[in-house]
Amino acid sequence: MKSKDIAIVGILLAIGAILRFFLAMLHTPLTPNMIIAFYCLAIILIRPKLLEALGIGLVAGALSMLISSSMFPPGNLISEPVGALVCFVLYAIALKISSMKSGIMQYKPLLSGIIVFAMVVFVFSYLTIVTLPQYFPEMGGYSELKITIGILIGIICEFLTYITVQKGTAIGPAFVTFLSTLASGFSFAAIAMIFVGASVLSDPKYGGDIMAFVAVFVPIVVVTAVFNAIVVQFLYKPSSRVLIRGQE
Secondary structure, eight states: OOHHHHHHHHHHHHHHHHHHHHHGGGOOSSOOOTHHHHHHHHHHHHOOOHHHHHHHHHHHHHHHHHSOOSSOGGGHHHHHHHHHHHHHHHHHHHHHHHTOSSSHHHHOHHHHHHHHHHHHHHHHHHIIIIIHHHHOGGGOSOHHHHHHHHHHHHHHHHHHHHHHHHHTTSSHHHHHHHHHHHHHHHHHHHHHHHHHHHHHHTSTTTTTOHHHHHHHHHHHHHHHHHHHHHHHHHHHHHHHHHHHHHHO
16 A cells, blocks of 8 residues: 555544544444544545455554444454445445446346345344344344334435446445445444343343344444445545545
């Protein structure tokens, strides 16, 4: 990675860290993580190699861990590299799709959005209704709530997929950042529940009911994902223009 690229990553992560510092004052079980938006923007702008993207995620995870009011800060050391990897892979796919001259993905964007919607709802529902309750019996029940959450996330993914395929990479940064934030947020929640789940559920406001916890953290993750997507989409064009001018 060039020294200029390292400087860009450092500046963007610093901005994200400052914003996270103020959001940490909310003292929610999951701190809304603006650092994700800025490391996604960095990856999209400089297009690093795979290991470099993971390195960016690891640094972001360390910053997130140090500035956190969440239930298990060390979980950021895993969740942020996961988010960075998802961002790297998805943006590479978005670039590939935008360069396609023919094929069903180019001419049938609505179909691709429907496919993504169906996959999201199926995977989310299957995991939370069938698989996870085998290991966490307290996750049983609330099937309607789980499916509803899957449908809402699926609708957002379907819309972003449709726009991304139809417009190429014009809306790609928002789509990639949205899914990267979901990947980071949900992986963090899963890691936290493995290590400190018992103490979290002992909190009176959850009453030992994991679905009460889900009802709290899912909206935080989804709202953060939407907000991060808007921020990155808004900053992408001016940032890319500045970057291009700097190379002249």
